[in-house]
Amino acid sequence: MSVYFSQKFSTLVPYVPGEQPRDRKYIKLNTNESPYPPSAKVVEAVSGEAKNLMLYSDPECLELRRSMAKLYGVFENQIVMTNGSDEVLNFAFMAFADEERPLAFPDITYGFYPVFAKLNRIPYTEIPLSEDFSVNVDDYIGINKTIVIANPNAPTGKYLPLSDIERIVSSNPESVVIIDEAYIDFGAESAVALIGKYKNLLVTGTFSKSRSMAGARLGFGFADESLIADLNTIRFSTNPYNVNKLTSAAGVAALSDQSYYDENCKKICDTRKKTADALIKAGFEVIDSKTNFLFARSADIGGEELYAELKKRGILIRHFNKDRIKEYNRITIGTPEQMEVFMNAVYEIRKEKGL
Numbered sequence: 001m002s003v004y005f006s007q008k009f010s011t012l013v014p015y016v017p018g019e020q021p022r023d024r025k026y027i028k029l030n031t032n033e034s035p036y037p038p039s040a041k042v043v044e045a046v047s048g049e050a051k052n053l054m055l056y057s058d059p060e061c062l063e064l065r066r067s068m069a070k071l072y073g074v075f076e077n078q079i080v081m082t083n084g085s086d087e088v089l090n091f092a093f094m095a096f097a098d099e100e101r102p103l104a105f106p107d108i109t110y111g112f113y114p115v116f117a118k119l120n121r122i123p124y125t126e127i128p129l130s131e132d133f134s135v136n137v138d139d140y141i142g143i144n145k146t147i148v149i150a151n152p153n154a155p156t157g158k159y160l161p162l163s164d165i166e167r168i169v170s171s172n173p174e175s176v177v178i179i180d181e182a183y184i185d186f187g188a189e190s191a192v193a194l195i196g197k198y199k200n201l202l203v204t205g206t207f208s209k210s211r212s213m214a215g216a217r218l219g220f221g222f223a224d225e226s227l228i229a230d231l232n233t234i235r236f237s238t239n240p241y242n243v244n245k246l247t248s249a250a251g252v253a254a255l256s257d258q259s260y261y262d263e264n265c266k267k268i269c270d271t272r273k274k275t276a277d278a279l280i281k282a283g284f285e286v287i288d289s290k291t292n293f294l295f296a297r298s299a300d301i302g303g304e305e306l307y308a309e310l311k312k313r314g315i316l317i318r319h320f321n322k323d324r325i326k327e328y329n330r331i332t333i334g335t336p337e338q339m340e341v342f343m344n345a346v347y348e349i350r351k352e353k354g355l
């Protein structure tokens with residue numbers, strides 16, 4: 001830390017992204033990226049747009065919002081587009097939480113929530129998940145805090161049915177409820193259907209996972225137009241050109257080829273089932289997942305150990321050094337071929353341990 005670093009950030013502990021080592025070629029099952037490339041239409045759109053890069057991007061994101069509105073059945077003024085969904089989450093924390101309306105989110109969830117809270121100096125409560133890692137809905141009823149719930153949750157992969165989400169939203173009319181749907185396309189039901197009904201609901205999503213565009217940074221928020229206007233006040237006060245031209249073109253093209261992504265999601269859900277079955281047979285406890293990853297622990301191999309042994313073999317998975325989940329690993333679902341290599345490595349590690 002330099003002597004010039006602002007006191008107000010001196011205790012900030014930044015978010016740690018999943019590692020992206022370059023020392024060798026790894027099978028990456030550690031950051032929940034899609035194993036499938038973006039649609040050919042996306043590749044074409046991006047190269048076509050490159051010649052226009054001397055111009056600023058459209059701060060209104062009109063074309064993107066038009067396509068989003070059509071696909072999701074909401075109005076254009078109920079949409080904000082952002083630089084990844086991390087950005088809409090940060091904007092939402094800035095806009096809708098403070099000392100009077102502190103944040104509340106589960107104790108085991110996306111690691112960026114506490115970081116954004118501290119960055120913006122917003123007090124927060126971490127509400128413990130139950131023993132089996134499910135969100136106890138009653139803990140969130142009428143608490144009048146700015147609530148953030150990843151649904152499905154990460155890194156557990158568990159989800160709440162829409163009826164539970166609605167109970168939480170309807171019982172907290174004095175504060176905004178943010179539902180982070182980064183993984184919604186892998187089998188859970190979206191709360192976007194509730195947007196017209198509640199003025200305090202913000203649903204966020206991303207092109208990073210199901211739409212194979214993690215490197216393009218494109219996210220979005222759906223909410224009542226009054227909340228979207230507030231988010232735009234923050235956005236235009238920080239970076240009105242937050243979605244660049246290449247990403248914008250990529251997004252529009254991706255939305256024009258939804259069937260390609262639906263197919264990929266189906267494949268990933270299939271591979272998820274097969275991998276879960278294989279892991280269970282190999283002595284793992286695997287949490288039922290509605291995401292593109294599995295959260296699992298072995299009775300015989302520690303979480304940290306499995307992570308390290310796999311890394312030696314060129315396979316990256318995610319391990320969190322956090323009390324309640326130390327013995328678990330989060331394993332992104334790759335292609336069937338990648339998961340076969342992964343399982344063979346697991347069998348080899350078990351054999352080496354005499355299991």
Ligand SMILES: *Cc1c(COP(=O)(O)O)cnc(C)c1O
Pocket residue numbers: 032083084085086087110150153154180182205206207208214217218219
């Ligand atoms: C991946 C992820 C995000 C954000 O992804 P972006 O790449 O910033 O769109 C948000 N929430 C959760 C729970 C995630 O796992």
